[in-house]
Amino acid sequence: MERARSSPGPTLVSRTTGIDAPAFAAAFDALPAPRTTWNAPGDALVLGSGAAATLTASGPDRFARIRAGADDLFDSGNVHAGTEAARPRLFGGFAFHEGGCDGDPWAPFPEARFVLPRVQVTFADNGVWLTVNAVGADADPDAVEERLAEERDRIGGLAATDDRPPRPGIAATRRTTSREAWRESVEAAVDRIRGGDLRKVVLAQALEADLDAAFPRAATLDRLAEKYPDCHRYYFEPDADGSAFFGATPERLVALRGRTVETDALAGTTGRGETPAEDEWLAQELLDDAKNVHEHELVADTVREQLEPFAASISAGERRVRRLATVQHLHTPITAELNADRHVLDLVEALHPTPAVGGLPPDRALETIHDTEPFDRGWYAAPVGWIDAAGNGAFAVAIRSAVATARRATLFAGVGLVADSDPDREWDEVQLKYRPILDELETAE
Numbered sequence: 245m246e247r248a249r250s251s252p253g254p255t256l257v258s259r260t261t262g263i264d265a266p267a268f269a270a271a272f273d274a275l276p277a278p279r280t281t282w283n284a285p286g287d288a289l290v291l292g293s294g295a296a297a298t299l300t301a302s303g304p305d306r307f308a309r310i311r312a313g314a315d316d317l318f319d320s321g322n323v324h325a326g327t328e329a330a331r332p333r334l335f336g337g338f339a340f341h342e343g344g345c346d347g348d349p350w351a352p353f354p355e356a357r358f359v360l361p362r363v364q365v366t367f368a369d370n371g372v373w374l375t376v377n378a379v380g381a382d383a384d385p386d387a388v389e390e391r392l393a394e395e396r397d398r399i400g401g402l403a404a405t406d407d408r409p410p411r412p413g414i415a416a417t418r419r420t421t422s423r424e425a426w427r428e429s430v431e432a433a434v435d436r437i438r439g440g441d442l443r444k445v446v447l448a449q450a451l452e453a454d455l456d457a458a459f460p461r462a463a464t465l466d467r468l469a470e471k472y473p474d475c476h477r478y479y480f481e482p483d484a485d486g487s488a489f490f491g492a493t494p495e496r497l498v499a500l501r502g503r504t505v506e507t508d509a510l511a512g513t514t515g516r517g518e519t520p521a522e523d524e525w526l527a528q529e530l531l532d533d534a535k536n537v538h539e540h541e542l543v544a545d546t547v548r549e550q551l552e553p554f555a556a557s558i559s560a561g562e563r564r565v566r567r568l569a570t571v572q573h574l575h576t577p578i579t580a581e582l583n584a585d586r587h588v589l590d591l592v593e594a595l596h597p598t599p600a601v602g603g604l605p606p607d608r609a610l611e612t613i614h615d616t617e618p619f620d621r622g623w624y625a626a627p628v629g630w631i632d633a634a635g636n637g638a639f640a641v642a643i644r645s646a647v648a649t650a651r652r653a654t655l656f657a658g659v660g661l662v663a664d665s666d667p668d669r670e671w672d673e674v675q676l677k678y679r680p681i682l683d684e685l686e687t688a689e
C-alpha cells in the first residue's frame with residue numbers, strides 16, 4: 245500500500261473555495277483521469293480528479309490495511325474545508341472476493357483502492373465548492389492556495405449548461421453464460437440447497453457489449469442520476485487508461501455517522517407493470533410470495549446478526565416494496581446504535597458480503613459462486629463508498645453496474661437462489677437487472 249507521508253508535521257493540505265456552478269459534464273470533461281464520482285441520495289455530488297494520495301491493498305487484511313492507511317493520512321491534516329461536504333474524504337472500493345480482479349475487464353482494478361482526489365468539485369445544497377488537496381512533498385499551503393486560484397478560474401469559468409451526447413448504441417453482445425449452462429448451474433445450486441448443504445446462494449452473469457460510439461461518460465452519469473434519484477450512483481476510474489466501473493445501486497451496505505448506523509436488507513424482486521394498477525398488483529404479489537419473503541428474511545436476519553456484536557440497540561423497519569424505474573424489491577431498513585466508537589470499515593468488513601449478494605452459510609455460498617461463475621466478479625456486488633477523518637463513511641453494494649472502456653461495456657447482474665427457485669424465472673430476473681445500465685447504452689427506438 246502506498247502511504248504518501250513524510251514527517252514531521254502535517255503532510256495533508258486541503259483548501260476549498262466556492263465557485264460559480266459549472267455543468268457537471270463540463271467539469272467532468274475538463275478534469276483529468278483518474279476521476280471518481282459519488283452521488284448519493286441526501287448527500288452532495290462529489291466529482292474527484294487525480295490523486296493526492298492513493299491507498300491500495302490486497303489479501304485478507306485489505307480492510308484493515310486501508311483503514312490504517314486512512315488513519316495515517318488523516319492524522320496529518322491541515323484542512324480548511326469551507327463546508328462539511330468538501331472535507332477531505334477517501335473514495336473507492338473493494339473487490340467482491342479476495343484475489344477477485346484477475347481477468348479482463350478487471351485487470352486495472354486493485355482488490356482495494358481508495359483515492360483522495362487532487363482536485364474535487366462538490367455540488368452541495370449550499371453551493372458548488374472547489375477543493376485542492378495535496379499530500380507529501382506537494383503539501384505546501386501557499387502552493388495549494390495558488391493551485392486553488394488557478395483551478396477556480398478554470399473550473400468556475402466553465403459553461404453552466406451543456407449539450408448532452410446521445411446514448412452510444414450497441415453493435416454486438418456476448419454472454420458469459422448460455423441459457424443451458426444457466427439452467428444447469430441453477431439446478432445444481434437448488435439441489436445443494438435441498439440437500440441441506442446451502443440455504444441461499446446468489447449467482448450472477450456478465451454481458452459484454454460492443455458500443456457503436458464512444459462511451460459518453462458524463463452524459464450516462466447525468467441520465468442515471470435523473471432516472472435513479474433514490475439510488476447511490478458511483479463511478480471509479482482505477483487509473484488514467486480509460487477503464488471505469490460505474491452504476492446506480494438501490495442497495496446501501498452501511499452508513500455510519502457518530503455511533504448511528506443505517507443499512508438495508510434488499511432482496512426479493514419483481515418487475516414493473518405497464519400501468520399503476522399493474523405495478524400495485526405486482527408489488528402485492530411480491531409482498532405475499534413465500535419464496536421471495538424467505539429469500540428476503542434470510543438477508544434481514546443475517547444483517548441484524550452481523551451487527552449485533554457492535555450494537556447497543558438495533559431496530560428494523562417494516563418490510564415494504566421499493567419501486568425503482570426498472571424493478572421492484574422487498575426492502576427492510578435497519579438502524580443501529582453502536583456500543584462503542586467504530587470505524588466504518590469495521591462494519592463494512594463485518595457485513596460484506598451480505599446474503600443479498602453472497603449467500604448462506606457464507607463460506608459454502610462463496611465456494612459455490614467461485615466454482616460456478618465463469619468470470620471474475622471484480623468490484624461487482626462489492627462495497628464502494630467513502631471514508632472521512634472521523635471514521636464515518638457510507639458504502640453501497642455495487643450492483644446494477646458495469647465496467648466500461650471507450651468502446652465496450654461489461655455488465656453484471658445476479659439473483660438469489662433458494663430451494664424453490666426456477667431457472668427460467670431467475671434468467672428473466674437477471675435480464676431485468678441489466679436494464680438500468682443497458683437502457684443507457686442502447687439507442688432509444
Ligand SMILES: C=C(O[C@@H]1C=C(C(=O)O)C=C[C@H]1O)C(=O)O
Binds near residue numbers: 495656661
Ligand atoms: C445481485 C443483484 O441484486 C440483488 C439480488 C436481489 C434478488 O435476488 O432479489 C435483489 C436485490 C439485490 O440484493 C444484482 O442486481 O446483480
